[in-house]
Amino acid sequence: MPGASCYLEAMSGNQRGQVHQALRSATAAAHHALDRHRLLGRLTGRDLTREQYAETLAGMYRPHARLERWVHASRHHFESGLELSPRLARLETDLVELGQPVPPASQTPPDFADGRAAWWGRVYVLEGSRHGSAVIARCIRSSLGDSVPCRFFGEALIPGAFSVLLATLERELQDEDALAQAVAGAREAFADYKAALDAFGCGKGAVEMR
Numbered sequence: 001m002p003g004a005s006c007y008l009e010a011m012s013g014n015q016r017g018q019v020h021q022a023l024r025s026a027t028a029a030a031h032h033a034l035d036r037h038r039l040l041g042r043l044t045g046r047d048l049t050r051e052q053y054a055e056t057l058a059g060m061y062r063p064h065a066r067l068e069r070w071v072h073a074s075r076h077h078f079e080s081g082l083e084l085s086p087r088l089a090r091l092e093t094d095l096v097e098l099g100q101p102v103p104p105a106s107q108t109p110p111d112f113a114d115g116r117a118a119w120w121g122r123v124y125v126l127e128g129s130r131h132g133s134a135v136i137a138r139c140i141r142s143s144l145g146d147s148v149p150c151r152f153f154g155e156a157l158i159p160g161a162f163s164v165l166l167a168t169l170e171r172e173l174q175d176e177d178a179l180a181q182a183v184a185g186a187r188e189a190f191a192d193y194k195a196a197l198d199a200f201g202c203g204k205g206a207v208e209m210r
Contacts, residue, residue: 030190048143054098063196076119090151097149117178121185131162
């Protein structure tokens with residue numbers, strides 16, 4: 001997912017707990033495949049155009065909406081005590097200001113039958129993306145200027161929030177079975193996101209520019 005690797009790569013091994021290191025290692029291949037996707041990889045390139053940026057945001061809309069709903073609407077969110085804030089409205093605003101139609105989100109309800117540990121894996125993916133977005137925002141503004149709509153990637157972060165989440169993961173996923181379920185949940189989130197980008201790139205979900 002865009003942003004997550006930029007943040008996680010900057011952390012030294014000493015800063016990562018055992019659970020964090022295990023999650024990172026077990027999802028590295030899926031993470032790499034997503035970050036190198038044609039639509040996402042160009043966000044940090046010097047040749048990014050406004051049209052490409054708008055297309056990428058449009059391609060991200062459906063998978064982000066699904067993952068955010070998967071995490072936020074789950075009963076595990078309410079039971080966890082976490083206060084996770086949605087970002088989908090920021091993405092919608094960026095699309096509108098770029099003159100790009102907002103794609104319709106899927107009406108199929110996510111499967112909330114998964115356990116708490118798998119849910120934590122999805123939280124790891126979603127929030128890792130949020131806390132790596134600042135690096136991408138700087139790249140986008142460097143290529144397109146400071147006036148380009150960048151609310152989604154340029155969101156101001158709460159200092160220490162991701163560190164608190166990682167500490168929570170260390171407590172929640174101490175059991176090997178729980179960690180394995182979290183890894184499966186994270187991998188599924190990465191795979192779902194990439195599949196949606198692939199479909200968009202093939203024209204199945206693409207929307208022409210206005």
